[in-house]
Amino acid sequence: MANFYRHIIFLAAFMVFLLGTKAQLRISGTVYDITRIQPLPAVSIMSSSGTGTVTDSNGHYSLMVLPKDSIWFSYLNKSTPKYAVATIGNAGNFDISLHVPVTELREVRVLPRNYKMDSLQNRLDYAKVFDYRKPGLRINSAPYSGQPGVGLDLNELIGMFQFRKNKRMLAFQQRLITEEQEKYIDHRFTKALVRKITSASGKTQDDFMKRYRPSYEFVTSASDYDLAEYIKLAFENYEMRMKAF
Numbered sequence: 001m002a003n004f005y006r007h008i009i010f011l012a013a014f015m016v017f018l019l020g021t022k023a024q025l026r027i028s029g030t031v032y033d034i035t036r037i038q039p040l041p042a043v044s045i046m047s048s049s050g051t052g053t054v055t056d057s058n059g060h061y062s063l064m065v066l067p068k069d070s071i072w073f074s075y076l077n078k079s080t081p082k083y084a085v086a087t088i089g090n091a092g093n094f095d096i097s098l099h100v101p102v103t104e105l106r107e108v109r110v111l112p113r114n115y116k117m118d119s120l121q122n123r124l125d126y127a128k129v130f131d132y133r134k135p136g137l138r139i140n141s142a143p144y145s146g147q148p149g150v151g152l153d154l155n156e157l158i159g160m161f162q163f164r165k166n167k168r169m170l171a172f173q174q175r176l177i178t179e180e181q182e183k184y185i186d187h188r189f190t191k192a193l194v195r196k197i198t199s200a201s202g203k204t205q206d207d208f209m210k211r212y213r214p215s216y217e218f219v220t221s222a223s224d225y226d227l228a229e230y231i232k233l234a235f236e237n238y239e240m241r242m243k244a245f
Contacts, residue, residue, distance in 0.1 A: 028062040029094035031055050035228035036097050044074040181216040188219050198235040208238050
């Protein structure tokens with residue numbers, strides 16, 4: 001009789017173990033910085049039942065938990081609030097972003113596709129135009145004496161009176177410079193980047209990018225983090241304005 005009860009207890013414990021194992025589920029996703037562009041490696045993820053893991057070099061993680069568990073994330077000794085597993089809608093794609101100061105983020109080098117090569121080639125193809133300067137009175141060395149300050153550069157003097165040519169060259173030069181600047185803006189202010197930060201697409205994305213296209217001066221001085229923050233804040237302003245109409 002005692003053996004019978006022992007078998008019953010063992011069987012019950014085994015069934016509880018099996019049920020507990022089957023009840024486990026997998027939480028996975030990606031951890032980003034606050035811009036939701038840059039993935040964060042080495043972020044710790046812990047559950048209230050004691051399981052844990054860390055994000056890989058691409059910010060990805062995967063963790064087995066129980067339905068009653070809560071999970072939280074920790075980076076640079078700073079922890080997030082706890083997230084109840086039962087309230088997580090998409091367990092297979094639970095992405096979060098952490099507010100991390102830009103000075104504490106690892107360096108990321110973004111290699112342009114063909115922009116740099118195209119720009120250099122454009123400069124070579126139109127070197128004469130890019131290097132063009134409006135003619136003016138300039139002192140030239142005398143051809144025989146070798147003494148400076150004794151004559152005028154005749155080519156410069158003749159060029160001063162080629163008004164139409166000068167005007168065309170300056171206009172062409174300005175057009176090339178403007179096109180180069182616009183291409184650089186396009187190179188950094190891309191649809192892929194805007195979609196990543198705002199989730200906007202289609203006509204909404206096109207309208208936003210047209211209205212809030214940044215200036216060349218801003219783009220040349222802004223870091224990746226600055227540009228991402230600009231897009232984020234600008235899109236919030238865009239949505240507010242659209243709702244007001």
